[in-house]
Amino acid sequence: MSTVEQRLEEAGYTLPAVSKPLAAYVPTMRDGDTIYTSGQLPVVDGELAATGKVGETVSVEDAQGYARTCVLNGLAAIKAEIGDLDKIAQITKVVGFVSSAADFDEQHLVVNGASEFLGEIFGEKGTHARSAVGVAMLPMNAPVEVEMIVKVEN
Amino acid sequence: MSTVEQRLEEAGYTLPAVSKPLAAYVPTMRDGDTIYTSGQLPVVDGELAATGKVGETVSVEDAQGYARTCVLNGLAAIKAEIGDLDKIAQITKVVGFVSSAADFDEQHLVVNGASEFLGEIFGEKGTHARSAVGVAMLPMNAPVEVEMIVKVEN
Amino acid sequence: MSTVEQRLEEAGYTLPAVSKPLAAYVPTMRDGDTIYTSGQLPVVDGELAATGKVGETVSVEDAQGYARTCVLNGLAAIKAEIGDLDKIAQITKVVGFVSSAADFDEQHLVVNGASEFLGEIFGEKGTHARSAVGVAMLPMNAPVEVEMIVKVEN
Numbered sequence: 001m002s003t004v005e006q007r008l009e010e011a012g013y014t015l016p017a018v019s020k021p022l023a024a025y026v027p028t029m030r031d032g033d034t035i036y037t038s039g040q041l042p043v044v045d046g047e048l049a050a051t052g053k054v055g056e057t058v059s060v061e062d063a064q065g066y067a068r069t070c071v072l073n074g075l076a077a078i079k080a081e082i083g084d085l086d087k088i089a090q091i092t093k094v095v096g097f098v099s100s101a102a103d104f105d106e107q108h109l110v111v112n113g114a115s116e117f118l119g120e121i122f123g124e125k126g127t128h129a130r131s132a133v134g135v136a137m138l139p140m141n142a143p144v145e146v147e148m149i150v151k152v153e154n
Numbered sequence: 155m156s157t158v159e160q161r162l163e164e165a166g167y168t169l170p171a172v173s174k175p176l177a178a179y180v181p182t183m184r185d186g187d188t189i190y191t192s193g194q195l196p197v198v199d200g201e202l203a204a205t206g207k208v209g210e211t212v213s214v215e216d217a218q219g220y221a222r223t224c225v226l227n228g229l230a231a232i233k234a235e236i237g238d239l240d241k242i243a244q245i246t247k248v249v250g251f252v253s254s255a256a257d258f259d260e261q262h263l264v265v266n267g268a269s270e271f272l273g274e275i276f277g278e279k280g281t282h283a284r285s286a287v288g289v290a291m292l293p294m295n296a297p298v299e300v301e302m303i304v305k306v307e308n
Numbered sequence: 309m310s311t312v313e314q315r316l317e318e319a320g321y322t323l324p325a326v327s328k329p330l331a332a333y334v335p336t337m338r339d340g341d342t343i344y345t346s347g348q349l350p351v352v353d354g355e356l357a358a359t360g361k362v363g364e365t366v367s368v369e370d371a372q373g374y375a376r377t378c379v380l381n382g383l384a385a386i387k388a389e390i391g392d393l394d395k396i397a398q399i400t401k402v403v404g405f406v407s408s409a410a411d412f413d414e415q416h417l418v419v420n421g422a423s424e425f426l427g428e429i430f431g432e433k434g435t436h437a438r439s440a441v442g443v444a445m446l447p448m449n450a451p452v453e454v455e456m457i458v459k460v461e462n
Contacts, residue, residue: 024266024269024270024272024273024280024281025248025269025281025282025283025284026281026282026283027283028283029244029246029247029281029282029283031188031244031246031303031305036246036247036283036303037283038283038284038285039284039285039286039287095285097285097287099288135287135288135289135290136254136256136288136289136290137254137255137256137257137258137259137261137288138259138261138287138288139259139260139261139262139286139287139288140259140260140262141259142259145285145287147283147285
């Protein structure tokens with residue numbers, strides 16, 4: 001078992017199966033040593049873990065957990081591409097889209113759920129540039145969507 | 155005529171003229187073998203093909219067509235940069251921003267209009283990582299905006 | 309003093325101190341010669357210069373200034389990474405997220421504040437591909453957020 005997966009397991013997480021793409025796109029695309037993930041939703045066992053807008057029916061704390069689930073799904077997709085998460089040299093960039101109530105302005109706290117999880121699992125290699133934005137709606141009324149750009153070892 | 159343009163023609167599409175940039179930016183910027191397009195709107199002959207939010211005054215089916223028009227405009231911009239669309243090695247990443255009614259949650263279906271079109275025209279080279287998000291508003295009240303990252307042959 | 313910083317000074321701007329990251333992420337991440345900035349808010353001396361949605365409590369003209377402040381913060385972060393802004397070979401990509409009133413559709417004018425500023429300071433090296441979108445809300449009710457991808461000299 002790879003070190004990264006061991007750390008995931010110790011933190012109480014298991015890499016999920018990769019969701020089948022819903023359309024004419026793929027979960028990850030590689031360009032040289034750079035991997036782009038598709039925007040990941042908090043899908044667990046093929047179903048969204050929750051729906052709704054943060055600040056309305058979804059709490060910040062719950063949304064942080066869903067952001068973590070998005071990351072977990074992204075890592076599963078990356079593993080399917082490169083075989084071993086220990087080959088990740090750096091998490092380069094994270095964008096977190098938060099489905100937001102009209103007056104909800106704590107998107108950064110929600111996306112911290114993704115950022116802190118990456119730091120916990122990857123250490124220095126998990127630090128990244130990041131944007132957090134609040135959007136009107138996400139596919140299937142998901143509360144959060146996370147995409148990543150990752151650098152892998154040559 | 156290039157193979158890609160032939161396929162476009164057979165599918166009933168013509169590459170449009172490249173819209174003049176509206177400001178101090180350009181339709182595409184190249185970094186090595188990677189080309190970033192600006193966010194493309196469904197402009198036809200210099201005018202938006204439609205305005206309004208999807209789920210309100212714009213139907214999903216129509217919005218899929220507008221997403222396709224965005225891609226077509228992006229391809230025209232890329233052709234202006236590299237001369238021949240056959241030099242595209244891979245469509246790497248697509249982000250689709252869908253101007254959404256407050257309760258509209260089928261952004262993925264709208265952006266399928268872009269993804270499936272790329273698959274139809276480029277085959278394997280057209281598969282890509284993708285994010286679909288619902289936004290509050292887009293420039294000039296456009297219903298959809300699509301940006302692409304594309305890898306070209308060295 | 310570098311040429312770019314001289315131009316900034318002549319235009320009346322001073323590079324700010326780099327804001328401490330608010331969480332488990334960093335202001336910039338480098339992948340080879342490419343630097344990704346985190347989404348920058350219009351923070352001045354550690355506080356947001358303004359809050360609110362454009363088209364509601366924030367005017368287009370003011371928002372253009374805030375977009376410029378976002379860019380200035382991004383440049384400060386890049387300087388902290390590479391030491392000298394003259395090493396920037398090209399501003400490759402800019403994404404501007406504009407917190408928008410329900411009927412506000414001039415996001416492109418707001419983000420022109422960022423694009424034109426980059427052109428003014430960097431000349432040809434400042435032209436870039438760009439997306440401008442209107443979002444529901446931004447962290448801490450900021451009116452605008454700008455992220456950049458920048459190419460640096462090898």
